Amino acid sequence: MKPKRQSAKISDVARVAGVSQAAVSRVMRGDESFVVREETRKRITDVARELNYQPNPAARGLRTSRSLSLGIVVPELDNPIHAKIIIGAERAAAERGYSLLIAHRDDAMQETAIYERLVHRNRVDGLIVATLQDEHGGVRALKDLDHPFVLVNRKARGVEHHVVINDRGGSKRAVTYLAELGHQRIAHLSGSPVRYNSICRLEGYREGLLEAGLDFDPGLVVEAGYTMAGGAAAMRRLLDSAQPRPTALFASTLMVAAGAMGVLRDAGVRIPGDMSIIGFNDGAIADVLAPPLTTVRTPLENMGYLAASSLINHIQDGGHFAGAMLKDVEIVERKSTAPPGG
Amino acid sequence: MKPKRQSAKISDVARVAGVSQAAVSRVMRGDESFVVREETRKRITDVARELNYQPNPAARGLRTSRSLSLGIVVPELDNPIHAKIIIGAERAAAERGYSLLIAHRDDAMQETAIYERLVHRNRVDGLIVATLQDEHGGVRALKDLDHPFVLVNRKARGVEHHVVINDRGGSKRAVTYLAELGHQRIAHLSGSPVRYNSICRLEGYREGLLEAGLDFDPGLVVEAGYTMAGGAAAMRRLLDSAQPRPTALFASTLMVAAGAMGVLRDAGVRIPGDMSIIGFNDGAIADVLAPPLTTVRTPLENMGYLAASSLINHIQDGGHFAGAMLKDVEIVERKSTAPPGG
DNA sequence: ATGAGTTGGTAAAACGTTTTATCAAATGAC
């Protein structure tokens, strides 16, 4: 009992229902300005369902010059952070009848070429830029395209439409958490000093210290980048230089935390006995570390969701979107944090 | 010096170049059966470049009833395994001028509904099914759609077009590796006994034992599922029941290995001193475990690549694709394996 | 009975390609 697969067109529906194509089109799209007898409406929808009518997106797109698709461009798709963003975006898109076209940017490619291709060749209705790489060139290229877009997990000068998480507040929260456990010397393994998220996290770190009445010691902040190796190297530098040794550590990334933990383990520094550690952004990796890592969880998936849905709003209504920050942050307590001394 | 963004159409190119639309269309698509003076051809391509002409996909799709898009449906997008598959598929698609439409299947949804939507509403030219969930219902639904598709990382009875990695060979390789280190009692934490990959891996485990001249002991195989909790529970059962205790362990998954390692650590079993561990499929998690996990690496990205490109071949030539297995496997030695006793 | 609104539709022209069927001019064979 294989269902009918020949795709019915609007003219078939019209013929069977005994009305014009125009009537079918307008009823099917729920055109409010179209007055029609209830009886006719029902006849049309019944026939459409009966015939399993699905509008042909190419024909519709040709006529309306809308593709009902969004492009999302991500670097490092295998980074779970981005995966979560995509999941959220896909959900929002699906709910609104849009489809999500994915473009993975590998390091070789010019990011501007990807934007260009998505807009100009694929004719997506809007672009979700999940992590802009080159702030100047990228934003320039995006604006030149003159097409709706939203920045996600990143802000840039001159771009209003963006959705970010609470990097600053979450970091502050992490530091506050450590301070409340009783830690006085709290170090920070930071990311790159030019990347938006890292800057915010460093700010949050400083704010947290300030609020806890602790001094900011530049010697306790070291740049670790985003990799495990970077985290390890930074941790070694910190162990060598910081006197007295910190009792707690706020790592800007899970991988950085993992690298740091390896070094500490090798150095015989017990976690959390001698050193508490907390990482930013939650993920499966936190669970598998030894000990499992306490983290600050942020609504990554919601960030993707909001980005896509606000972009669709903008596409549909032309409305202005001021940019948003998803404030929620939550400490996920695991085993890597404790009061100083254990 | 913003480049011209008004999209030029074929008629513009034709007018400027002083030829007909047909000529432009055929030259631009490289239609071999169209004989044309070299001079005219050059004039057309020059004008097209000049005007930055890009064919409108909706118009083209309407006429040709092809969308030049592929749908990929994945469960658990945040599982790095699937991310790698997507990366490969995206690369293949981009190379061939196709775009990749992503559909994330969350647990709530009927998988058949997703296939249906992609084919019937989005009109993708083909479907990449990255991990079929319900073998019977899913395959039935796919076949009923009567549309090109490829199964990736999974085989199913009655489906020829699939691309898989060498689950069996890789598992055998893992066991051989452990045996060559001198281990005699090698346990296996397996996945679900009904899932294709798990079945293959179990087979490979048995073959590896056989070839190494070791007996298969059913008491050394325990079902762990795919999660960390599952791995932990299975490991506990194994510690309780297996006498004498195994000296090595082959885990079907990174997360399962992670769960097992946690239990071993708590039980005071040293890795690799008292127990060597090797996991299937490589990934970032292997590096952050303590100790870093030895794994067997498989070409996941290539699997995605081959799936997409063979699907495109099939769509374009109607050719038959027999199914493929990517044989390569490679042991990535880290710190979790050693000869028995340390 | 006439004119002005309403109600409930319809006809047909786009949208930008691809492709089929044709055709004019040039060439070559007789």
Place this chain on the structure above:
DNA sequence: GTCATTTGATAAAACGTTTTACCAACTCAT
């Protein structure tokens, strides 16, 4: 000089929607 063939194009008809412009039939106040 005519007839076939080749070369190098073209005109125009789809493809399946959406939407603009129009209309016929009623109702209702005058």
